[in-house]
Amino acid sequence: MSDKLKINDFVVRFANVNGTGSASANLLFCKAIFRMGIPVTPKNIFPSNIQGLPTWYEVRVSEKGYLGRRDGIDLMVAVNAQSMEADIKSVRPGGYLLYDSSKKLPDHYRRDDIYFIPIPLMEICNETYTDARLRLLFKNIIYVGALAELMQFDFSVFESLLGDQFKGKEKLIAPNLNALKLGSDFIKANYRGTFDLKVERRDLLKDAIMTDGNSACGLGAIYGGATFAAWYPITPSTSVVEAFMEYADEFREEKETGKRKVAIIQAEDELAAIGMVIGANWNGARAFTATSGPGLSLMNEFLGLAYFAEIPLVLIDVQRTGPSTGMPTRTQQSDILEAAYASHGDTRHILLFPSTPKECFDLTATAFDLSEQLQTPVILMTDLDLGMNDHISEPFSWDDSKEYQRGKVLDYDDLEEIERFGRYLDVDNDGITYRTIPGTHPTKGSFFTRGTSRDEYAAYTENSPAYQRNMDRLVKKWITAREYVPSSQLYQVENNSEYGILFFGTSQYAAEEAMDMLKEEKFLVDGLRIKSFPFDQIAIDFLQSHKYIFIVEQNRDAQMKSLIMIELGISAEKLISVLNYDGLPITATNIVHQITHSLERVEKYTTV
């Protein structure tokens, strides 16, 4: 019945009750594997709830470095009675179930094709601890200890991890180590069955860090020079501004006065949040907001104003699942069209697509440069998976020689030189005009910013040619923007195949793995990861030079495919969608399955 030994290659899922302290125990398990130098990726599958509902934490361990979700649960740690029956059913045949055996498992829960590992967690806790809260918290640590024993962890890793976690609260270390030992001792003494999921120390991660994208965005905003943030709390973007606040406490205090080199306002709604950010950017401060789909919908009118009045702003959209409220705690890439064309009238917005925490950091900082250089909103399109889950990532780095790119802003001396300032005068013939910041010069450079049509000198006009000239200039600016935005990533020097696979954001993890799986099946595909909209020349060439392109995206309506068709006029026959929209991160097997399936259809179609 037993499969061959699976070293550093398996999936563990923890089934817990929300609000019982399981998150930190599960993270401890995950972090221990990370510290042993093995690629690991956790996914928190949590409810829109504070306490009581089922929550899952899935950890994939992959020596090969595949960091996407993987189908098939090798081991279920089932400590939630509510979801127990379904949890047991979800284990793959030949897999394991570790469960709290303090209460007898109902007979009909039993399966013959998986191994049961009983631990009386509650009984152990009740014997060891008198405090009700400790009983609840240490129950989780005890199962981590049991797992560590089963998987043959190097126990010293816990000592250093707990040492770091409880720096300043050292007296908490020993009780935690003790709880781990309770679990490990129980397994040693009682479990005699098979167990073939093992962890072996490796040195595969070098200087990698493990963090979530939202914190990285918050830090990126600090490095990018944001001095103002306005926001309205919404899952899953809340922790972006919370991280910004924490880093601001550390880095933005004026030493001499104790005053702050930042202002952060919790607005009354998303409309006010983006309105404030527009006001601050208009007045020359780098400012940003963070939101998710419902907030983006509310911000549409203001995004149109910022586009038309040409005011820089940075918006971080941490996408979640569905229209309306949808599934607020699940992931998706379904705001693409909404963001690209936000607002009524003719508008287009710059989008950036990070894939890793390092890119969240880099691209957030870059977004401030881009938005000021191009005097328009820049929207960072991240998602719940990237934003709220921990990811292994390259460490953060910063080039100290790099200056902030503030774009075409006229200062006092510039204005002295100019006879007549025209805010919307295309002096350099690149569609980007010069702006002034209020308060710069006593007699020159003031103008009226407005969402109504105006001429080159910012004067209100209802003159049709003047309106059209301005709209055409905005198109010219859009074309200029292509040279400013980050380039797409190519996975090969030259084309190897007439098939290409195009992906972006968090689909990267599963797509890279899928490319390897297809290669093993002797099917070569060329890969491209898009990092921005407008599409750069590399992406355009890739789309044009392949006969068929699979477009991997995590939404129902193939929004990126639509965007490519609309913007580049690529024919629909060439573009084959690979979609995932169940709210969970896409998996490589899903991609491979969809590609193989559509290939059959393509071949049938082409041979008829």
Next chain:
Amino acid sequence: MTFIKPKFRHPDLPKNKLGYTLSYYEGALSTLCAGCGHDSISAAIIQSAFEMNIEPHKLAKLSGIGCSSKTPTYFLGNSHGFNSVHGRMPSVATGANMANKDLIYLGVSGDGDTASIGMGQFVHVIRRNLKMIYIVMNNGCYGLTKGQDSATADNGSISKAGIVNQFQAIDLCGLAIELGATFVAQSFSGDKKQLIPLIKAAMAHNGFAFINVISPCVTFNNNKGSTKSYDFVRGHLEATGTFDFVPEMEEITTTYESGEKHAIKLHDGSLLQFNKLDSDWDPLDRFSAMKAVHQAREKNEIITGLLYLNQGAMDLHELVNTCDRPLNTLKKEDLCPGNGALASINAGLR
């Protein structure tokens, strides 16, 4: 047809301390209806800025959408302006103010822009005590869309089409006092003598200064039966007193007719002098101000003047403890922790 405002001015026109004539504070020619109350308010703003010796580039004027929100084009032509979206001026003003604490922010709004679509933002900008002047040009109707009732139209007021308003009016001053606004005044567009000192005092106030100005709409809401018509307003005005604003260190020259004389020293050292006509009311006491507003409503009167003043509250910058240098002047050296700081951040994430 293009309206061109003649630029020629008599060379001997009086100049203020900065050397600017009154005309330097004017804007483009108004395109509002002839006789619109809003134009009188614009004139009062121009006069106030001139007399207060405000450097035009140190003032930013902001507005939302509507007839009133068009007016910033017609005053302070040498100041930066921002005509934003409907009902959202307070948020834009908040961000602008946070970016640069050294400018004066003058927001202009209407009754539709403030009491309906913008009610949420109006309420919250008051809560935050943002340092700005917020003027509502209140005519009880939607002028630009041809005269529909607004939320400040009085219950029972009759529209031009002869329809009686069935809904309760929102009293913006009462609401502002309730919400803790730190400067609340009400005036009438036709009473320049009162309006100018109020605007000047608002400019000197260290916090949110609200002035609700009843400003009749000559085209859509000046009919018999309307409670926002010139005739009705003139007949129902009840001034709380006469006002004069005395900038710091200036000799007091105003004479008062009768009644109780008072002077309030403002934040910047200037004085707001007034002659109190009603002995029950004390503008420094919130409860008495609330009572005065309620009593006026009961008596169908429009109470005017500075209704309430609280100089003790911290403004938003003080509340969030921003540094003295405006945030928009901070440079990379002030803001970016640099690569060195990342080493320990990275270490903490391993």
